[in-house]
């Protein structure tokens with residue numbers, strides 16, 4: 001071991017339909033410190049339903065984030081989610097080394113709902129049981145076309161994607177960095193974005209499964225805009241809770257309740273699927289991140305409708321930083337937005 005060798009961390013880059021987030025961490029003792037943070041909101045329509053509609057605009061915004069934080073920045077960890085990625089769990093006979101690899105790839109080919117030629121596969125052995133001689137393998141498959149477009153975009157922005165992770169694992173990683181996972185509690189980490197909601201389930205203190213719901217806060221955004229006749233900028237402001245005094249709060253809450261029905265129905269389906277596939281009889285806690293966690297009333301509406309306690313995820317809970325570094329905003333106020341980016345930034349390269 002090289003004495004005093006530093007573990008190198010790349011920056012976490014989270015490209016969302018509503019905003020792009022860039023986070024740089026450094027190791028500090030056994031934890032982390034925040035070195036840089038920048039967020040850029042995108043105009044509506046630049047990324048729509050997980051599809052990049054205006055590639056040049058995204059590249060330009062990534063470059064401006066890099067210029068703001070560290071113009072020399074090159075290495076980034078990025079995350080993928082939604083339609084482009086499939087995650088599945090396989091239970092198979094225990095093997096090691098190349099034998100394990102071959103067996104896993106063979107099994108993936110048999111089971112996957114796609115042609116293996118069209119995807120890039122990765123896997124991780126979650127659990128090995130010596131008694132039954134079985135192992136639990138997590139398989140991630142990303143569609144090649146999707147992956148290539150995404151990587152090309154990042155390269156065209158002048159960066160080097162050193163790891164491609166999934167948003168679901170990034171959220172899990174961010175949770176692990178900031179909280180002690182209580183093995184007796186069954187937890188759903190829910191990241192609520194504009195068009196995509198990533199759910200990561202934790203059972204027995206371990207990752208269990210993940211599920212993406214192709215729905216997010218967009219319906220709430222549109223409903224608020226319509227109800228209060230607000231333009232895009234003011235709607236965004238009201239969803240940040242910055243217009244409490246100028247719009248009727250009861251009406252705002254009623255709008256959030258109605259507009260979130262479809263989203264909640266999607267979450268319920270995903271939760272019952274999790275319960276039936278895991279044999280869990282309950283969910284103890286929802287840990288909410290993403291911009292949805294910051295929308296006034298939304299966390300309490302979810303808690304009420306789903307009858308599960310909702311806690312707001314603070315991915316900066318265990319991360320040290322100097323508040324003077326941030327003049328434009330206070331990181332803790334937007335912390336839930338940063339869950340994916342922080343989880344990516346905490347990946348060891």
Ligand SMILES: Nc1ncnc2c1ncn2[C@@H]1O[C@H](COP(=O)(O)OP(=O)(O)OP(=O)(O)O)[C@@H](O)[C@H]1O
Nearest residue numbers: 016017018019193194195196217239240290291294
């Ligand atoms: N302080 C805030 N900054 C940015 N967005 C906020 C804030 N507070 C609430 N929101 C709302 O959060 C939502 C965006 O969440 P988020 O940034 O997690 O989406 P995204 O990651 O860009 O989208 P996706 O993951 O679906 O691609 C928007 O509806 C926005 O109005």
Ligand SMILES: [Mg+2]
Nearest residue numbers: 016193290340
């Ligand atoms: Mg997101």
